[in-house]
Amino acid sequence: MAAKNIVKPRVRDSWGSKLGIILAVAGSAIGLGNFLRFPVQAVSNGGGAFMIPYFVALLIVGIPLMWVEWTAGRYGGGFGHSTAPGIFHSMHEKNRFIKYFGVVGMFGPIAIFLYYCYIESWLLGYMFYSLTPQYAGALAAGNVGKFFEDYITVKSVLSPAYLFFLATFSLNFLILYFGVRKGIEGVAKIAMPLLLILGVIMAARVLTLGLDPAVKTPFKISEGLGFMWNPDFSKLLDAKVWLAAAGQIFFTLSVGMGVIITYSSYLKKEDDVALSGLTSAGTNEFAEVILGGSIIIPAAFAFFGPDKMVEIAKGGTFGLGFVTMPMILDKIPLSTVFAFCWFLLLFLAGLTSSISMLQPAIAFFEDEFNATKKKAVGIIGASAFILCQPAIFLISKGVVDELDFWAGTFALIVFGLFEVIMFGWVFGIDKAWDEVHKGAQMRIPGIYKFIIKYITPAFLIAILAGWFIQNWQNLVTMDNVPAANRPYVFWTRAGMIILFGVLALLVNRAWKKRKQNPVLIRRKKK
Amino acid sequence: MTTAGTVLMITAWCAIILLCGYCFYRLFREKRK
Numbered sequence: 137m138a139a140k141n142i143v144k145p146r147v148r149d150s151w152g153s154k155l156g157i158i159l160a161v162a163g164s165a166i167g168l169g170n171f172l173r174f175p176v177q178a179v180s181n182g183g184g185a186f187m188i189p190y191f192v193a194l195l196i197v198g199i200p201l202m203w204v205e206w207t208a209g210r211y212g213g214g215f216g217h218s219t220a221p222g223i224f225h226s227m228h229e230k231n232r233f234i235k236y237f238g239v240v241g242m243f244g245p246i247a248i249f250l251y252y253c254y255i256e257s258w259l260l261g262y263m264f265y266s267l268t269p270q271y272a273g274a275l276a277a278g279n280v281g282k283f284f285e286d287y288i289t290v291k292s293v294l295s296p297a298y299l300f301f302l303a304t305f306s307l308n309f310l311i312l313y314f315g316v317r318k319g320i321e322g323v324a325k326i327a328m329p330l331l332l333i334l335g336v337i338m339a340a341r342v343l344t345l346g347l348d349p350a351v352k353t354p355f356k357i358s359e360g361l362g363f364m365w366n367p368d369f370s371k372l373l374d375a376k377v378w379l380a381a382a383g384q385i386f387f388t389l390s391v392g393m394g395v396i397i398t399y400s401s402y403l404k405k406e407d408d409v410a411l412s413g414l415t416s417a418g419t420n421e422f423a424e425v426i427l428g429g430s431i432i433i434p435a436a437f438a439f440f441g442p443d444k445m446v447e448i449a450k451g452g453t454f455g456l457g458f459v460t461m462p463m464i465l466d467k468i469p470l471s472t473v474f475a476f477c478w479f480l481l482l483f484l485a486g487l488t489s490s491i492s493m494l495q496p497a498i499a500f501f502e503d504e505f506n507a508t509k510k511k512a513v514g515i516i517g518a519s520a521f522i523l524c525q526p527a528i529f530l531i532s533k534g535v536v537d538e539l540d541f542w543a544g545t546f547a548l549i550v551f552g553l554f555e556v557i558m559f560g561w562v563f564g565i566d567k568a569w570d571e572v573h574k575g576a577q578m579r580i581p582g583i584y585k586f587i588i589k590y591i592t593p594a595f596l597i598a599i600l601a602g603w604f605i606q607n608w609q610n611l612v613t614m615d616n617v618p619a620a621n622r623p624y625v626f627w628t629r630a631g632m633i634i635l636f637g638v639l640a641l642l643v644n645r646a647w648k649k650r651k652q653n654p655v656l657i658r659r660k661k662k
Numbered sequence: 663m664t665t666a667g668t669v670l671m672i673t674a675w676c677a678i679i680l681l682c683g684y685c686f687y688r689l690f691r692e693k694r695k
Binding site: 359362364367412414421425578 | 670675677
């Protein structure tokens with residue numbers, strides 16, 4: 137009878153190739169933010185001057201955290217852990233509470249997925265609609281803004297937006313069902329090259345617009361690039377610009393989410409992390425600064441001129457992607473093809489990011505509860521489906537904005553801070569430095585030892601302190617939330633606290649279960 | 663586009679292209695070994 141109760145640990149997933157994981161991490165990093173959020177942030181924060189704090193943040197926060205996550209993930213993977221609670225525990229086994237700090241790294245990606253999947257589904261819907269007369273008619277009548285608003289307002293489960301959501305949601309879980317190598321890596325190897333090719337095509341088309349058919353004069357693309365790049369150096373004295381740059385770096389590189397740590401946990405002990413981490417960051421920057429910065433803002437400037445640009449930028453990222461860009465593309469030859477390419481580009485960027493958000497939760501059930509892939513995908517799929525519904529049906533009530541702030545911004549910075557303190561102080565910078573260089577294909581400059589230990593944590597603490605001082609009153613009183621939305625915002629916050637509590641409880645249960653089945657406690661691979 | 667804007671854009675683009683070029687060169691060189 138006793139033999140019946142013995143649980144054998146599952147064989148963990150692994151990557152098929154080094155390029156596969158680099159593309160998967162780059163795919164997780166390259167998302168809608170690269171093509172929509174970055175140009176708006178740059179234009180709103182001093183144009184070219186924004187790039188100075190942006191690159192500073194990349195060098196002292198983005199790239200160091202990338203190395204921290206790749207290394208911590210590979211280290212924890214050696215103990216059979218794929219998610220932050222287990223990885224933190226393996227880095228400091230003496231402290232039994234340390235694993236709970238890792239719950240932030242599971243909460244973030246799950247909560248982001250709850251609204252991100254719905255937004256991603258708009259792109260699938262728009263790919264379809266870009267080929268239909270219905271959409272062409274809306275463009276011809278100048279109703280593209282109303283078309284978008286009508287589309288995203290879901291009235292019933294038979295609304296087109298809901299059906300496209302179901303398709304997108306199912307596609308995400310289908311990919312994850314096939315596992316790390318066949319699912320995530322397989323998709324990344326096709327989607328990432330295709331995404332980069334589409335990005336280059338779109339950027340090349342915008343930069344070679346030629347003559348404006350209406351007035352027979354060349355489009356002012358150079359001035360459009362100038363709108364994006366001409367520096368306003370006075371903005372460098374504004375702390376908000378530095379905060380915006382740091383926020384954009386977090387958002388774009390997917391650091392502080394708990395996703396890269398999971399991906400790198402499937403590496404082998406001697407696999408390189410130093411060069412691979414830098415390559416994935418570099419690929420993301422190529423997609424963001426070179427491609428993302430050359431498409432939407434220069435095109436919008438060329439078509440609408442300087443007067444309307446401020447208004448367009450204030451319309452937000454969705455307005456740019458779903459309203460402004462279709463209007464621009466409608467005015468060039470082969471407009472249907474380019475509109476389809478635009479939405480396909482964004483959909484691929486969204487898909488490779490959203491699958492990465494679910495993997496930590498699935499991996500948690502597989503590793504910590506020894507669940508089968510089928511069971512883990514089933515549990516997470518059913519839970520995520522239910523939890524996605526408020527974001528879909530209550531989008532106009534501020535639910536998505538609230539989730540985006542706490543999960544998509546705040547949790548990232550908090551978890552980034554936890555990670556870097558764990559790595560540089562708890563694990564110890566000397567041990568960590570040796571760990572980064574195991575199997576490394578490049579030597580990281582020695583200055584980064586100092587940066588990781590002192591500068592990155594200090595920078596993150598300063599960001600959090602600055603944000604808290606400026607915003608704590610509004611957070612409590614909800615003064616910046618319309619009165620009608622306050623109950624929804626309150627319940628969204630309550631829901632996030634409950635989700636966090638449930639995750640912490642699951643971590644507790646998992647460790648109790650491991651104690652009962654010592655065979656599940658894996659030792660580091662020699 | 664002003665001179666400062668042009669210089670910033672070209673510097674940023676070159677820095678990123680050089681970074682990507684260096685990374686992929688090192689990766690594929692190791693792969694061939």
